Amino acid sequence: MRITTFIAALLVAVAVLGAGCTEENQPSLGEGGEGVLQEAVAGINDELEGVRASARESARVLGEDGLTSAAGKEAVRQAMLNHPYTESTLVVMKDGIVVMAVPENYAGAVESDISSHPETGRAVREQVPLVSEVFPLEEGYAGIAQSYPVFGKGGEYLGFVSLAYRPDALIGRAVAPLTNGTPYDIWVAQTDGRVIYDTTPEEIGKNLFSDPAYQSPALQKAFSRIVAEPSGSLEYSFWNRNWERNVTKEAVWDTAGIDSAEWRVVVTRGLDAGEVPAAAGERPPAADAADEMKAFVAEAALYAREHGRTDAISAFNDPDGEFVREELYIFAYDTNGTVLALPFQQGFVGTNRSEVHDSSGVAYISGMSRIAAEGGGSIYYIYPNPARGYAEELKLGYVLPVDETWFVGSGIYIPGVGTEFDTEVRETLVERVKAARDFAQEHGREAACTAFNNLSDDFADGGAYIFAYRTDGTTLALPYQPEYIGKNRFDLVDRYGVRVILLESAAAESGGGFVYITYYNPDTGLDELKLCYVAPVDEGWFVGSGVYADA
Incomplete structure (x- = not known):
C-alpha cells in the first residue's frame, strides 16, 4: 500500500498562551495565511x-x-x-x-x-x-x-x-492538512475562552482567561478581542514554534460553526518562521545506536537515584550539560505525564502531556508511563528532531523508572522508515476495526473469532486482517499465524524491544487507540512498521487491525 505523504504539525506549533504583547490593526498574514484561514473555516463547517x-x-x-x-x-x-x-x-x-x-x-x-x-x-x-x-x-x-x-x-x-x-478530532481532520509544511499554525477556541483545538496539543482544554499561565495583561487584551470580534488580526509575543524563546507572532482569525456553535479559528505565524536549524550530519543506523541509548538512560536513572530528584532534573534540563550527547538527550516525566525535563523544549516543562498524541494518533506519553510502571522498555512515536530542523521522524524511545513517581528516557531517530499515514488511511483503519467490534458485540466472541480467523472471510484481507486478544494477552484471532491461537503473548516484544501486546492492551483499556509496532506483514513476508488501531469489545477482550508503512 502506498501511503500519501502527511507530515502533521505536532509539538512544534505555537498557541497564543503565556506572557506577551499585542498591537492592534496589524496587517494580515498575507494571501497564504488568509487562504489557510478561509479553508480552515470552510473545512470545519x-x-x-x-x-x-x-x-x-x-x-x-x-x-x-x-x-x-x-x-x-x-x-x-x-x-x-x-x-x-x-x-x-x-x-x-x-x-x-x-x-x-x-x-x-x-x-x-x-x-x-x-x-x-x-x-x-x-x-x-x-x-x-x-x-x-x-x-x-x-x-x-x-x-x-x-x-x-x-x-x-x-x-x-x-x-x-x-x-x-x-x-x-473533528477539527483536526479539517485543519491539520492545511498547516503541513507551512509556517502557519492554527488554534480554535469557544467564545468562553476554552481552547478546543491547537496544533500544540498541550493547550487543548485550557481556558484563555482563567489559566494562571495566561494572565499577562497584553495577552488578556488579545484574547478579549478575539472572542468579542468575529474576525480580525493582531500581533503578540510567545514561544517560537521550536519552544526555545519568545518571538513576535502575527495572527488573523475568523469564525466557524453551525447550529449555535461559534468557534474562533485563529491562524498564526512567527515572524522568524523562516529560520530553520542546520541539519546534523549522517546518523548511525538505529540498531547500532539502541544499546548506547539504553545505557544512557540507565546511567541517567542511576544518577537520579544517587543525586535526588531536584539536582537530577536540573542536570537533565541543561541543553549544554552532560545529559545531552549529540542527538541523544534525557527527558523526564512524572507518572501522571507532567514534564519534568525536556532540554530542547523548555516551554513544556511543568505541562501535563498525558493526553498528547503524535501525528498518527499514538498516545505516546501515556504509553511511556505504562511501560515505566512495568519496569521500563521501548516505544515508537513520531517526534520533531531538533538536529534536523525539527522535522518529524520516527523515534524509538526507551524509558526506565527512577522510582514509583517518575521516570527518565531518551530516544533515537530511525532513518529511512516511511511513517506518513494520511487522514483517509487512518480513518479507514478505524472504521475497519469498529466494524469488527460491532460484529463481535452482535455475534459473540466465539462466532466472531471464527470469522476473524477464516482466511476466506472478508475480515482476513491480507495485511488488513483483524486480530483479537484477551486483555491478559491470550491470542483469540490471528488468521495468518494460527499457531499462536490460545497462547498468551502478553510479553511479546518486537525486534526493537517494543512490548506489542502490552501497548495494544493498554490502548484498549483506555477505550481504544493507536499503537506503533514492528510486525509480520503477510503481504510481503517481512517484519515492517505497522500502525495499529485497537478497540475493546468488552472488558475482557479487544480487536484490532493495522496498516503497514512504506519505507
Whole structure:
C-alpha cells in the first residue's frame, strides 16, 4: 500500500498562551495565511454539516421505526462509521431517559436519566439541531454532543439522537492538512475562552482567561478581542514554534460553526518562521545506536537515584550539560505525564502531556508511563528532531523508572522508515476495526473469532486482517499465524524491544487507540512498521487491525 505523504504539525506549533504583547490593526498574514484561514473555516463547517446530515438520517429512521428499533440502531451505527472519530451515540426520549447507546460498550448508559443536564434540557426545549459547547459527557470524557431532534410519523416530538466526539478530532481532520509544511499554525477556541483545538496539543482544554499561565495583561487584551470580534488580526509575543524563546507572532482569525456553535479559528505565524536549524550530519543506523541509548538512560536513572530528584532534573534540563550527547538527550516525566525535563523544549516543562498524541494518533506519553510502571522498555512515536530542523521522524524511545513517581528516557531517530499515514488511511483503519467490534458485540466472541480467523472471510484481507486478544494477552484471532491461537503473548516484544501486546492492551483499556509496532506483514513476508488501531469489545477482550508503512 502506498501511503500519501502527511507530515502533521505536532509539538512544534505555537498557541497564543503565556506572557506577551499585542498591537492592534496589524496587517494580515498575507494571501497564504488568509487562504489557510478561509479553508480552515470552510473545512470545519463541512465536517459539522457532515455529522448533522448523518444525525438527521438517524433521526429519520428512529422516527419512522421507533426509538429502540433495530433499524434505528443500525442507522446510528452507520452514522458513526461515516465519522470514525465519533466516540458514542445516545438516543434520548423527551423526558431525558436514555433508551439507546451505541456502541455496546456504553450500554450501561441505557435507562439513565440525563434530564438535568443543561444540554439535554436545551435539546428538548428548542427541538432543533444543536452543537453543544464542550462539557463532561456521560461516557467519561470532555467532548461535544451534536444532536438532532426525532419526530414521529404524526409529527410529534419523541426526543433526540446525539453523536459525541472530541472536538479536536473533528477539527483536526479539517485543519491539520492545511498547516503541513507551512509556517502557519492554527488554534480554535469557544467564545468562553476554552481552547478546543491547537496544533500544540498541550493547550487543548485550557481556558484563555482563567489559566494562571495566561494572565499577562497584553495577552488578556488579545484574547478579549478575539472572542468579542468575529474576525480580525493582531500581533503578540510567545514561544517560537521550536519552544526555545519568545518571538513576535502575527495572527488573523475568523469564525466557524453551525447550529449555535461559534468557534474562533485563529491562524498564526512567527515572524522568524523562516529560520530553520542546520541539519546534523549522517546518523548511525538505529540498531547500532539502541544499546548506547539504553545505557544512557540507565546511567541517567542511576544518577537520579544517587543525586535526588531536584539536582537530577536540573542536570537533565541543561541543553549544554552532560545529559545531552549529540542527538541523544534525557527527558523526564512524572507518572501522571507532567514534564519534568525536556532540554530542547523548555516551554513544556511543568505541562501535563498525558493526553498528547503524535501525528498518527499514538498516545505516546501515556504509553511511556505504562511501560515505566512495568519496569521500563521501548516505544515508537513520531517526534520533531531538533538536529534536523525539527522535522518529524520516527523515534524509538526507551524509558526506565527512577522510582514509583517518575521516570527518565531518551530516544533515537530511525532513518529511512516511511511513517506518513494520511487522514483517509487512518480513518479507514478505524472504521475497519469498529466494524469488527460491532460484529463481535452482535455475534459473540466465539462466532466472531471464527470469522476473524477464516482466511476466506472478508475480515482476513491480507495485511488488513483483524486480530483479537484477551486483555491478559491470550491470542483469540490471528488468521495468518494460527499457531499462536490460545497462547498468551502478553510479553511479546518486537525486534526493537517494543512490548506489542502490552501497548495494544493498554490502548484498549483506555477505550481504544493507536499503537506503533514492528510486525509480520503477510503481504510481503517481512517484519515492517505497522500502525495499529485497537478497540475493546468488552472488558475482557479487544480487536484490532493495522496498516503497514512504506519505507
